[in-house]
Amino acid sequence: MIQPQPPYTGQIFQPTQTFTPTTSQPFYGNSFEDEPPLLEELGINFDHIWQKTLTVLHPLKVADGSIMNETDLAGPMVFCLAFGATLLLAGKIQFGYVYGISAIGCLGMFCLLNLMSMTGVSFGCVASVLGYCLLPMILLSSFAVIFSLQGMVGIILTAGIIGWCSFSASKIFISALAMEGQQLLVAYPCALLYGVFALISVF
Numbered sequence: 001m002i003q004p005q006p007p008y009t010g011q012i013f014q015p016t017q018t019f020t021p022t023t024s025q026p027f028y029g030n031s032f033e034d035e036p037p038l039l040e041e042l043g044i045n046f047d048h049i050w051q052k053t054l055t056v057l058h059p060l061k062v063a064d065g066s067i068m069n070e071t072d073l074a075g076p077m078v079f080c081l082a083f084g085a086t087l088l089l090a091g092k093i094q095f096g097y098v099y100g101i102s103a104i105g106c107l108g109m110f111c112l113l114n115l116m117s118m119t120g121v122s123f124g125c126v127a128s129v130l131g132y133c134l135l136p137m138i139l140l141s142s143f144a145v146i147f148s149l150q151g152m153v154g155i156i157l158t159a160g161i162i163g164w165c166s167f168s169a170s171k172i173f174i175s176a177l178a179m180e181g182q183q184l185l186v187a188y189p190c191a192l193l194y195g196v197f198a199l200i201s202v203f
Contacts, residue, residue, distance in 0.1 A: 076131020
């Protein structure tokens with residue numbers, strides 16, 4: 001015998017809710033006042049940029065190793081662009097050479113400093129220091145816009161600028177990497193790199 005089925009009452013099965021959602025907390029805060037400034041998120045600190053610039057302009061000033069060890073590429077990019085712009089004012093379109101030589105020089109110094117130092121160094125730190133120390137070379141290329149550097153005065157001025165750049169760069173590398181007693185060893189390859197930039201400015 002077939003059992004009679006109960007009549008359909010129109011009710012749908014609804015499972016009981018076992019999970020009670022909690023109020024989600026916002027990750028970045030409740031308002032825009034809690035968010036950090038845009039320049040801080042991008043890693044651009046104008047105070048540190050100014051201190052690094054003063055360290056390069058004053059070669060005898062003691063460099064702060066904690067600040068110099070930061071990877072800051074905003075200032076070096078501006079200085080490379082300014083160097084290319086002053087060369088452009090002298091009638092030399094050398095932007096490709098400036099950035100190409102900078103990249104090859106940073107790669108070479110990165111390998112050399114990692115072999116010489118015990119702590120090691122990042123590629124961004126090397127590029128930052130070499131870019132900031134390009135600032136005296138901008139003064140040389142600005143001088144070349146008005147006067148010729150192919151005489152005796154130009155040779156002496158160029159040699160002084162190369163020494164200025166290499167001494168500042170080696171001083172910063174020594175303080176940031178704790179490489180006491182090796183400044184001359186670091187200054188020599190720096191002088192070779194900045195000598196190439198000086199040749200671009202003179203000729």
